[in-house]
Amino acid sequence: MSLIRVVVADDNPVVRSGLVALLEARGEAEVVAEAGDGREAIELTERLRPDLVLLDVRMPLVDGVTALETLRRLTRVLMLTYTDDAEVIRAAVRKGASGYLVHGTFTADELAAAVRDAAGGTGNPLSSAAVSALMAAVQEPSQVNVARSADHVRFGLSMREAEVMDLIARGLTNRVIAAKLFLTEKTVKNHVNRIFAKMAVDNRAAAIARWLGTAGGDR
Known part of the structure; x- marks a missing residue:
C-alpha cells in the first residue's frame, strides 16, 4: 500500500x-x-502535489480559509486547527x-482514520463543533427547503428521502424524525440507509456536509 x-x-x-x-x-x-503560513502551503502544494494538506486556520501572510480556495483545486484539504468558531467552520466547509477537526477533540487513531478518509475521498471527517456549526446553518425548515429544493434530484433521492435528509441536517434523531413524519423508526432507518448509499457517505456528519453542497468530494 502506497503512503499518503x-x-x-x-x-x-x-x-x-x-x-x-x-x-x-503509524506507517x-x-x-x-x-x-x-498559507502562502507557503500553496507554493509547496503546487510543487509537490500531495494527496492531502492538513491546514490550520489562523496563520500569517495568508490564513487557512483564504488559502483553501486555491488548495482545494490542487488536492484535498483537511482543516486541523484550534479554531472552533462556527462562522469559520462553515466558511471552510x-x-x-x-x-474539519478541532485539536483536543480526537484521538491519534481518529486522526489517522480522518487522514485516510479525507485523502481517499471516502469520508468527510468533522469534529462535533463542526457538525454543530453545519446543523445551526440549517435550523430553520423554510431555509432548508428553499436552499435544498433541487438536491433530491442531484443525489437521486425520492421526495420522502429528501424530507428525511432535511430533518437529519437539522440534527434530529431517527426517533424524532419518525414522530414528525408519522413513520415507524424502522422505516426511517431504512430511508437513512438508502440516503447514505445514494449520497456515498457512511455517517450523518458526511451526509450533512454533502447536503449543504460543501463537502470536498463535491468539487
Whole structure:
C-alpha cells in the first residue's frame, strides 16, 4: 500500500512536529513538506502535489480559509486547527474543505482514520463543533427547503428521502424524525440507509456536509 503524501501547514512549529510524528509513526502517511503560513502551503502544494494538506486556520501572510480556495483545486484539504468558531467552520466547509477537526477533540487513531478518509475521498471527517456549526446553518425548515429544493434530484433521492435528509441536517434523531413524519423508526432507518448509499457517505456528519453542497468530494 502506497503512503499518503501529506503537507502539514501550521504556524506553530511544535504543533507541526507533533503532527508529523503522529502521522509517520503509524506507517500510513509520509509528510513531504511543512509550511508555516498559507502562502507557503500553496507554493509547496503546487510543487509537490500531495494527496492531502492538513491546514490550520489562523496563520500569517495568508490564513487557512483564504488559502483553501486555491488548495482545494490542487488536492484535498483537511482543516486541523484550534479554531472552533462556527462562522469559520462553515466558511471552510463551504469553500471545499474535505473535513474539519478541532485539536483536543480526537484521538491519534481518529486522526489517522480522518487522514485516510479525507485523502481517499471516502469520508468527510468533522469534529462535533463542526457538525454543530453545519446543523445551526440549517435550523430553520423554510431555509432548508428553499436552499435544498433541487438536491433530491442531484443525489437521486425520492421526495420522502429528501424530507428525511432535511430533518437529519437539522440534527434530529431517527426517533424524532419518525414522530414528525408519522413513520415507524424502522422505516426511517431504512430511508437513512438508502440516503447514505445514494449520497456515498457512511455517517450523518458526511451526509450533512454533502447536503449543504460543501463537502470536498463535491468539487
